[in-house]
Amino acid sequence: NHDRTRAMWGSAFGEGRGHIVITAETVETKKLDGIERQIVADEWRFCSNPDNTGTDDGIADNILCKDALAFWQVPETGAPIPPKPGAWGIPPFLGAADLFNFGFPFGSYADSEGNSLLFSTDGQTLIPFKDTNVGTINHPVLTMGANGPTNPYYTSESETNTLITPVKRDIFSAILNYEISENVSFYGEVLYAESDAIDTQNQPWYATGIISGVTLGGPWNIPFSNPYLSDAVKAILVPAFPPFPLIDTSGDGAPDERGFWLTRSNFDLVSGTPNYRSQKVSRVVLGLDGEIELFGETWQWDTSLNFGKTSSTSTITALNAIRYALAIDAVTDPSTGNIVCRSQLGVINSQIGSSVSLMTNEDISQCTPMNPFGSYQNGPELNDYLFYLMSQSTDIKQRIFEANISGNGFEVAAGPIGLAAGVTVRREKGAFNADELSAKGIPPNVAILPTTGRFDTKEIYLETVVPIYSDQSGADLPGISSIQLEGAIRQVDNNIAGSDQTWTAGARMSFQNGFQIRGNFTQAIRSPSVAELFMPESYTRAAAADPCDFRYIAGGPNSSVRQANCQAEVASLISQGLLPSNFDLSESNFNSLIINIPDSATIAGDMNLQNEISDSWTIGFILKPDFIPGLTLSIDWTEIELTDAVISVTGTQLMNTCYDSPSYPSPDACSRFRREANTFQVKDLALGFLNAANREMSGLLINLTYTREAPGISLISSEKGLFGFSTSAFQLDDHRQSIAGTDLDVFTDERGFEEWKG
DSSP: EEEEEEEEEEHHHHHHTEEEEEEEEEEEEEEEGGGSSSSHHHEEEEEOTTTOOOOOOOSSSSSEEOOEEEOOOOOOSOEEEOOTTTTGGGGGGTTTTTTGGOTTTSSOOOOOOOOOEEEEETTSSEGGGGTTTEEEEEESSSSSSSSSSOTTTTTEEEGOEEEEEOOOEEEEEEEEEOOOOOSSSEEEEEEEEEEEEEEOOOOOBBBBBHOOOOTTTTSSSEEEEEETTTTHHHHHTTTTOOOOOOSSSSOOSSOOOOEEEBOHHHHHTTTOOOEEEEEEEEEEEEEEEEEEETTEEEEEEEEEEEEEEEEEEEEEEEEOHHHHHHSSSSSEEETTTTTEEEGGTTTTOGGGGGGGGOOOHHHHHHHOOOOOSSSSSSHHHHHHHHHHEEEEEEEEEEEEEEEEEEEEEEEEETTTEEEEEEEEEEEEEEEEEOOOHHTTTTSSSOOOOEEEEEEEEEEEEEEEEEEEEEETTOOOOOEEEEEEEEEEEEEEEEEETTTEEEEEEEEEEEEETTTTEEEEEEEEEEOOHHHHHHHHOEEEEOOOOOOTTTTTEEEEEEEHHHHHHHHHHHHHHHHHSSSOOTTOOOHTTTTOOTTOOOEEEEEOOOOTOOEEEEEEEEEEEOOOOSSSSTTTEEEEEEEEEEEEEEEEEEEHHHHHHTTTTTTTTTTTGGGGOOOOTTTTOOEEEEEEEEEEEEEEEOOOOOOOOEEEEEEOTTTTTOOOOOEEEEEEEEEEEEEEEEETTTEEEEOOOTTTOOOOEE
């Protein structure tokens, strides 16, 4: 839903020598969450086809499944995990259940019938998973048929998605022109726009070893003495504790207390926390234009200064993992009997690890103990303690000077040669700033440091239209009224991306019946933007389709290359002692968790980016039939090939480029992620901008316009007006992109790239 209010005012002044138009507008876009659209709430995904018998059986490997995006692996209410020695190389007490295979009935506490247990919604007891409508578990982390959006035990994808973010925009603009003299006019433009957006849909902060291992953010060590743990739960968990020897992990000289590991999604804490984005855009254009006599001809000229600025601020509600670790470590104060944070009695949760250097006195003094069992068991005071606002701002300034002149040069037999020339000088500056808390890098967020950058571009161009034939020149080509050649060249010098030339060569042939044929060849460039060059490294989470996963390893442009490269990496890690000697992709049906569980990644700009270069050609016609005055029909076929395109690469694109390359492991993409020891899971994706894509596009563009005089309406004005309409259509023939020549993506007929648009 959009609410729009607009007002416009205009007037002449200075005895008609000047004109001004002022416009003010406000637009408000209403919020739309994922669960408010049935097609999203239905939660479709591709899942394994149970009828599939092999890769060459003619049966689809995957089929669409409904209600299949509930994340069963980490419940909202929490699930207890027993200690297990050796998991992920962790010592006995610090070891958790087989975290990599934390699938039921593995790696969980179970009742007498072998049913895996999780906490009830009130946290007072443990209930079997089978009683929570968990559905059919056919995926390492996702289940099907759990009624995800309404199931209180599991977080579903549609609950965390915003389809339309609520935005309020206010826009003011003014246009002015004034005739200074007969040959000189002044013009100006002013634009100011503000927008504010609030988003309250967030991904949970999953406390699970699947993502983090046993670290600050992985499953939490909960002692049996936790005051929020009910007697009913203790009666189940304490007798089931494995008889492992106690060890001292904190280094305080005393054996660690017996307990269990807790995994939970924290959706009850994160849900509804707001994130804000505001943006201000301002633009001022001041210019002069007019006419001048040169070589006996009247030439048009203009010169202008353009000042622009965009300021944007993003403020997110961030969770402080240090405070979370302090809050979840609750004890009973022996002197008062009150539940307090253990840190307030002088003992710091050992899971904070090296991040203890970032801890403040206020983290301890203000600590609010947390009840982590069940969901929605804590008051707003806990959120006030755990969450803080973290802001980053971007300022981009642009200054452009332009001067242009055009007119007719010397005469040839078919008429005068048209010329145009000009110069553009552009400077863009970008500043990326982070507040003190962002720069501090409180886990799970990484430190974001401020940075600035600038580039300067100078351009000079020349364009010409050369008449070759005219039926007014005395020559006689039956049916043809004119032939002309067109050409343009531009020199672009960018102090970072380097120097390049762009050019266009074309021709037009007009016939006496209103029919014209036209065509051209063009080479163009685009220099990287300030954001693409200078954006500071920041933390994000990313999912990706791992080519070495059992679902994708037989894919790619050449499946044998992909399989060989994946196996080569496995062999290399085994030789380094980083994978078990019996690790085998083909036999283990390797499940890559990053496919469905976003993992830590970074994204940043790149000052080594070069100009994009495109080559294109177009041929078509224009029809203006004499028998329908005012009608214009144009149809053009165009083909474009873009090389060294700057793209913000995804994790999927990086890995496909790496493993589908015959020159593996040489591609730069292979160095932008790593494989975790013992698990082969993908870690530390380095996303960002690369000159990595080649793109091809071809299609047919159709335009139809009709304009004619309309009689005046006597009650309004006796003067004639104009009546007209226009319509256009684009038929997309082909649109494809490859990353480093390997990761081919055909966009044609996909959403947003439909064959016909109009």
